Amino acid sequence: xxxxxxxxxxxxxxxxxxxxxxxxxxxxxxxxxxxxxxxxxxxxxxxxxxxxxxxxxxxxxxxxxxxxxxxxxxxxxxxxxxxxxxxxxxxxxxxxxxxxxxxxxxxxxxxxxxxxxxxxxxxxxxxxxxxxxxxxxxxxxxxxxxxxxxxxxxxxxxxxxxxxxxxxxxxxxxxxxxxxxxxxxxxxxxxxxxxxxxxxxxxxxxxxxxxxxxxxxxxxxxxxxxxxxxxxxxxxxxxxxxxxxxxxxxxxxxxxxxxxxxxxxxxxxxxxxxxxxxxxxxxxxxxxxxxxxxxxxxxxxxxxxxxxxxxxxxxxxxx
Ligand SMILES: [Zn+2]
Numbered sequence: 001x002x003x004x005x006x007x008x009x010x011x012x013x014x015x016x017x018x019x020x021x022x023x024x025x026x027x028x029x030x031x032x033x034x035x036x037x038x039x040x041x042x043x044x045x046x047x048x049x050x051x052x053x054x055x056x057x058x059x060x061x062x063x064x065x066x067x068x069x070x071x072x073x074x075x076x077x078x079x080x081x082x083x084x085x086x087x088x089x090x091x092x093x094x095x096x097x098x099x100x101x102x103x104x105x106x107x108x109x110x111x112x113x114x115x116x117x118x119x120x121x122x123x124x125x126x127x128x129x130x131x132x133x134x135x136x137x138x139x140x141x142x143x144x145x146x147x148x149x150x151x152x153x154x155x156x157x158x159x160x161x162x163x164x165x166x167x168x169x170x171x172x173x174x175x176x177x178x179x180x181x182x183x184x185x186x187x188x189x190x191x192x193x194x195x196x197x198x199x200x201x202x203x204x205x206x207x208x209x210x211x212x213x214x215x216x217x218x219x220x221x222x223x224x225x226x227x228x229x230x231x232x233x234x235x236x237x238x239x240x241x242x243x244x245x246x247x248x249x250x251x252x253x254x255x256x257x258x259x260x261x262x263x264x265x266x267x268x269x270x271x272x273x274x275x276x277x278x279x280x281x282x283x284x285x286x287x288x289x290x291x292x293x294x295x296x297x298x299x300x301x302x303x304x305x306x307x308x309x310x311x312x313x314x315x316x317x318x319x
Contacts, residue, residue, distance in 0.1 A: 012081055015047040015246050015257075023049040026253040029264040032065030034282035036267060037289045037296070038260040039070045039214055040133070040168060040194045040242035043085075043092075044078050047246035048257035058091045060261035065282075067091065068296035069260050070242075072133055072168065072194075074099035076115055079122055086127040090297050095130035095168050096122040100137040103152035104145030112148065116155045123163045129293045131160040132168025133194055136181070139173040150181070157185055166190040166292050168214075175202055187211065190292045195244050196230065203230035207238055212292060214240035217250035217258065220269040228273045236274075236284045240292070241267055 017023060025048050038061065043054050052060070061069065071086060072095045073079030079096035086094035098106060098115050106112040122128055134156035136149050160167040167188040171178040175198050182191065193206060196213040206213055213234055219227050231239070241263060243250075249258035250265040267285070271278040 012077065013045045014051070015045050022256045023047075025052070025257050025259065026249070026262060028060065028261060029064055031063065032264050032267065032278070032282055034279045034286065035065040035067040036241060036263065036282050036286050037068045037070070037293075038066055038243050038245075038263050039192070039240045039289055039293070040072055040095075040216070041069045041245045041260050042074075042078075042247075043069070043071055043245070043260075044073075044081050045246050052259065054085065054089070054092075057259055057261070058089065060259065061263070062091065064261050064264055066260050066263045068093065070095050070130060070168075070293060072130075073097060074133060075102045076118055079119060083122050083125045083128050087125065093127050093129045093293055093296060094125075095132040095166075096128055097132050097134040097156055097168075098152055099133055100135050100149045100153065100170055101140045101145075104141055104148040107145075107148035107151075112152060116152065116159075119156070120159045120162075123159050123165060128165070130166040130168050130192075131156050131163075131188075132166075132192070133170040134167070135170040135172075136174035136178050137170060137172040138177070150177075153178075153181060154185055157182070157188065160188040161186070164189075166192060168192050168194045170194060171197065179205060182209070182211075192240060192292060194242060195248065197227070198230060199226050200229045200233040203233045207234040210238070212238050212240050212288070214242045215266065215270060216242050216244045217248040217254070217262075217266050219273075220251040220266055221254065222251070231270060231273060236281070237288060239270075239281075239285055240289055241270065241285055 068091045071082045071092050073082040082094040086092045106115045134153050192212040192214050194214050195216040243258050243260050243263050245258040249256050268278050271281045
């Protein structure tokens, strides 16, 4: 990526710095022996006291065994960016969509249909492997926006099915309505609940339908017993892992900027809770991820230094 123009190779949004938040990126974790993929991240959003370029993000990720990412768009600008970047970067595949909280905004401006038409066009681009994040969000959007969200969600499901793409669902405080919609209109063959936030009972409903559960840093939080019970309730063949970076930073770095290279913390917490070896869980989740999205054609992961300490890692900047 060294010869890409700077403006295209770097993030296009900046996360609100907030007040009193620690803006330093956490150190590199110990590398994973068996590599995994981050199936939901937003590299278009810069964060931290010094934002990392996309290349730096992906280099750090590969250096700890996170060998590829799904870069997820949430509006037209970020979906276009995701498709463009994935076309050029072997470690990145893209998902495109109008986020459920954006759908009412487009609808109010009279541009939702045009936006959905462009998402349908982006869905045909090379290395666009998923439609998302789409779904329903009753937390941020009040009842006045629900009809727009519903229409947008159903249009996205249709685009995913027409193109044989995976579906990445954003479901916030709308579990029943999301499940009802999928059952009524028919879910795409590969359907993923990104940042799964339900309980064990909901997890079993998803598993009965063959839908995937993607766990984010929230599963490492102290008060997340309900989420960990859900994790233990489903077949491992339906598990995925993600960062949702720059948000939802895993423990013990909650609140600091998140990035794909921090995924090993979440994976290790999941393995601990499932009382399984992290290498076994990593290989299961990697093969699940490839079944859902296909192949990244990533460069071979650089395993130099694994087990011998941080001094020989290919990216030593933070260790
Ligand atoms: Zn997201």
